[in-house]
Amino acid sequence: MNQKIVIVNTGCANISSVKFAVEHLGVKVEVSDDVNIIQKADKVFLPGVGSANAAMASIKQKQLVASIQQLTQPVLGICLGMQLMVESSEESLSDNTPCLNLIPGQVKRMQVGDLRLPHMGWNTVTPVGDAPLFKGLDDNSYFYFVHSFAVGISEHTMASCQYGMDFSAGIHKDNFFGVQFHPERSSNAGAQLLKNFIQL
Amino acid sequence: MLARRIIPCLDVKDGKVVKGVKFRNHEIIGDIVPLAEQYAQQGADELVFYDITASSDQRVVDKSWVTRIAQVIDIPFCVAGGIKTVEDAGKILEMGADKISVNSPALADPELITRLHDTFGQQCVVVGIDSFYNEETGKYQVHQYTGDESRTQVTAWQTADWVKEVQERGAGEIVLNCMNQDGVRKGYDLAQLSAIRTACKVPLIASGGAGESIHFKDVFEQADVDGALAASVFHKGIIPIPELKAYLRTQNIAIRN
Numbered sequence: 001m002n003q004k005i006v007i008v009n010t011g012c013a014n015i016s017s018v019k020f021a022v023e024h025l026g027v028k029v030e031v032s033d034d035v036n037i038i039q040k041a042d043k044v045f046l047p048g049v050g051s052a053n054a055a056m057a058s059i060k061q062k063q064l065v066a067s068i069q070q071l072t073q074p075v076l077g078i079c080l081g082m083q084l085m086v087e088s089s090e091e092s093l094s095d096n097t098p099c100l101n102l103i104p105g106q107v108k109r110m111q112v113g114d115l116r117l118p119h120m121g122w123n124t125v126t127p128v129g130d131a132p133l134f135k136g137l138d139d140n141s142y143f144y145f146v147h148s149f150a151v152g153i154s155e156h157t158m159a160s161c162q163y164g165m166d167f168s169a170g171i172h173k174d175n176f177f178g179v180q181f182h183p184e185r186s187s188n189a190g191a192q193l194l195k196n197f198i199q200l
Numbered sequence: 201m202l203a204r205r206i207i208p209c210l211d212v213k214d215g216k217v218v219k220g221v222k223f224r225n226h227e228i229i230g231d232i233v234p235l236a237e238q239y240a241q242q243g244a245d246e247l248v249f250y251d252i253t254a255s256s257d258q259r260v261v262d263k264s265w266v267t268r269i270a271q272v273i274d275i276p277f278c279v280a281g282g283i284k285t286v287e288d289a290g291k292i293l294e295m296g297a298d299k300i301s302v303n304s305p306a307l308a309d310p311e312l313i314t315r316l317h318d319t320f321g322q323q324c325v326v327v328g329i330d331s332f333y334n335e336e337t338g339k340y341q342v343h344q345y346t347g348d349e350s351r352t353q354v355t356a357w358q359t360a361d362w363v364k365e366v367q368e369r370g371a372g373e374i375v376l377n378c379m380n381q382d383g384v385r386k387g388y389d390l391a392q393l394s395a396i397r398t399a400c401k402v403p404l405i406a407s408g409g410a411g412e413s414i415h416f417k418d419v420f421e422q423a424d425v426d427g428a429l430a431a432s433v434f435h436k437g438i439i440p441i442p443e444l445k446a447y448l449r450t451q452n453i454a455i456r457n
Contacts, residue, residue, distance in 0.1 A: 016296040020271050050321045118323050118372050120403045121426060122203040122245055122456040142203060142456040144276055146298070146323040146372075163202055185276045185298060187240070 003198065006041035008068070009033040010048050010081065011058040014184070018047045018078060021184035025195055035067045042073055043198055046178075048080030052089035052097045052107065052149075055080055059100075068100055074200045075102075075176050076133075082171065082178025083107045083149065091149045103173040105151045112164025118148045123161050125169040125181065131158040133170065133177060133196045141189040143169070143181035150180060203456040204420045204448070205245040205427030206441060207405060208434045210235060212251045212281070215265060219383070219432050229435045233268050239434070240273040242441040245456055247273070248301070248375070248429060250328075251281030252347040263292060270296020278326055280375075281347065284312070286319050293320060301326035301375065307344045307355055307362075310369060317370025322402075327371040331359040332379040333392065340392055343379060359392070360399050367402055374400055375429060377407040383432060385411025393423035405429050413439055413447045420453050 007018055009031050022029045022045070029045075032038060046068070048055050059065055068075070077085045088096040089107035099107070110117060122142040127134035134141075150167035153160060159170035161180070170179045177197065183190035210217045210232060217229040229235070236247055249269070266279055279292045280301035289300045300320075306313050306327055316325045330343045332354070340359035345351040357365075363374060376396055378389035388409045397404055403426040406419045410430035419428050433439045448455045 014293075014296075014298070016267070016294065017270055017298070020296065021274060024274070049323065116401060116403050116426065118402065119202070120323065120373060121205050124201060146276075148322065182276070182298075185274065187274050190274060 003027060003042040004040060005029040005043050005045070005198065006038050007031045007045040007047060008038060008064065009062075010046065010055055011062075014047050014049045014079070014182070017182075018045055018184045021191065021194060022198070024191065025198060027198060033062045033064060035064065038064070038067060039071070043200070044071060044073060044075040046075060046077040046081035046084065048078065048084060050080060052080060052083055052091045052099065055084055056097055056099060059084070065100065069102060072175055074197065076197050077176070077178035078184070079147065079180060079182055082180055083151065085171065085176055085178045086151055089149065102176040103156050103171050103178065105154055105156060105168070105171065107149045107151055110148055110150050110163070110165060110167065115164040118146055119150075119163045120146045122186075123163060123181075125159050125161050127159045127170075128157055131170065131172070132200060133172075133179075133193050134159060135196050137189055137192055143179075143183065143186040143189055143193075145181045147180060201454045203245065203454045204425075205405070206243070206416070206445060206455070207246045207248055207427050207429040208239045208244050208441070209248045209250055209407065209429045209431045211431060212249050212265075215262070217435070218252070219435055232265050233272060235435075236269050236277070237272045239441065240275050243445055243456070244275060244441055246275055246427065247277040249277065249279050249281075250301075251279070263295065266292055266295040266297055280326070280328055286312075286315050289316055289320065289324075293324060299324050299326050299373070301328045303328035303330065304344045304346075306366065307342065307357070310365060313366055313369035313371055317372075322370050322372035325371055326373045326375060327366040328375045328377065329359060329362060329366075330377045330379055331392065333389070346379065360396060363396055363399050367400070371402060373403045373405065373426075375405040375407050378409060381409030382407075384409065385433065385438075387411065387415040388419040388423065388428065390418060390422045393419060393425055397424050403427065411438070413444050416444060417448060417451045417453060420448070421451075
């Protein structure tokens with residue numbers, strides 16, 4: 001596979017683990033916040049951990065908002081990177097944080113009753129229909145999650161997960177894909193998902 | 201369904217994996233990277249690397265092994281030991297660790313937990329607690345600087361109070377190491393873990409005492425912990441992880457396959 005894979009340097013901490021995981025698949029990958037490099041990529045990763053507020057501030061400061069919105073190649077948001085793809089996030093001290101608005105939806109604090117938050121650990125994920133990113137994976141494969149906020153179920157849900165509530169483990173619209181879990185930390189299942197994305 | 205986690209803990213000293221009995225007499229188990237890789241392949245759900253010299257020696261510890269681990273394993277891992285500042289934590293996370301764990305420095309400066317939470321988010325912040333049951337007073341007390349026998353001291357905190365405090369400050373997970381049980385393989389401290397569980401609204405990881413597969417079943421069923429951490433039983437091959445996970449599945453405990 002001779003593709004240009006670019007990880008958007010969102011200034012967040014899990015970039016190196018995403019890079020290592022993609023490199024394990026035998027493809028080269030570049031971490032960049034240069035608009036020209038990102039635009040020319042065949043596949044783009046949008047990673048993220050931390051808070052939506054801080055991540056959006058970093059993306060704005062790097063003047064990347066419009067260029068990410070205009071991408072037409074497949075883009076995969078991971079964890080907070082996925083949450084940044086929807087309209088807004090209520091993970092903020094004061095108001096909702098406006099996000100990239102690539103896929104309809106809102107990020108809300110999870111309501112899980114007596115269960116513990118963060119939702120941390122390996123949980124089973126159920127793909128919706130023939131979601132291409134889940135090709136070759138069992139219907140109840142385990143993926144690694146760490147989060148307290150989530151996007152609810154909608155027509156854009158490509159995979160669901162259950163933890164006190166049903167929520168989107170993955171979302172998809174047009175060329176934009178997002179997963180709430182960490183494929184880079186989800187062993188063989190995660191590697192398969194990353195491979196599926198790169199082969200799109 | 202969220203799976204219960206099996207977590208090998210690799211105590212690190214001078215770049216080697218070591219294990220002591222009741223925190224003493226450390227013996228070398230092996231090199232970090234091959235051991236980490238082996239555990240990931242065997243089905244460990246997560247790894248914890250605990251630099252046991254770091255907090256007590258007051259020196260800057262070479263953590264370049266964190267990157268080497270991040271390059272080879274594809275499961276989450278946490279680094280503990282010697283993280284005293286937001287900068288220390290930032291470096292470890294940039295090297296590829298998923299979480300950082302603080303213990304003695306958080307006792308010295310509880311505000312550290314707040315700063316870590318505000319900078320990196322709750323999901324990265326694990327607080328390790330070394331708890332000792334004092335038979336004379338009947339109380340669980342938090343101990344500090346347990347990596348170095350000569351500096352180990354009892355703090356003013358009772359364990360349940362410290363557990364509440366660290367949650368209020370933004371801990372995303374708590375690892376409760378029950379010192380009386382550590383390294384003696386007689387089972388986890390079910391009484392203490394059950395008591396702490398009721399006060400702990402974030403994920404709770406049991407540590408100290410695993411000797412047989414049934415101890416894992418007991419701690420998941422009776423103390424409702426999210427994960428069980430162990431060291432010597434894995435390092436010495438007493439409990440192979442694939443067999444442990446197969447056994448727990450037969451006991452109807454949610455375990456990742």
